[in-house]
Amino acid sequence: MGRIASVAIETVAAEPMAAVEVKSEFAGLPEAIRQGLDAVFDVLADGDYGAPGAATVYYGPMPNTTVMDLRIGVRLSAPFPGPVSEVAAVETPAGDVAHAVYFGPYDQMLQGHQAAKAAAQAAGRQITGASWEVYGDWTDNPDELRTDLFWLLKGKA
Secondary structure, eight states, X not given: OOEEEEEEEEEEOOOEEEXXXXXXXXXGHHHHHHHHHHHHHHHHXXXXXXXXOOEEEXXXXXXXXXXXXXXXXXXXXXXXXOOBTTBEEEEOOOEEEEEEEEESOGGGTHHXXXXXXXXXXXXXXXXXXXXXXXXXXXXXXXXXXXXXXXXEEOOOO
């Protein structure tokens, strides 16, 4: 069972990434993420782009559709000079976010997303629908997997 370590409303800066842009339905999400990260890491391994940072998946707003617009990639310390193959330079959004730190299996992460959205509502803020997940270092113990969950907030009313 996963646990929420913290939830807060914060202001974040944009983070440069090397990423692929794909569309996926929920059922295909694990495979889309694996394939996307493989493509990005293959490109990064063939060039001098510095040490890769955390794997990150950005989910665009989903108005009335089951198909998600994704940017699957890796954070970098400087902007990616791409495009290289299908990998392009992108950034995570900057602005106010609801941020939850979740520890546990990826398939139970919904509780972290719910906690972030509840924090936004409690603060009188609305989400834009855009979100992203930043994955911590891999461990074989699923209870120790860390994922930072961010929901971009609309401007203050």
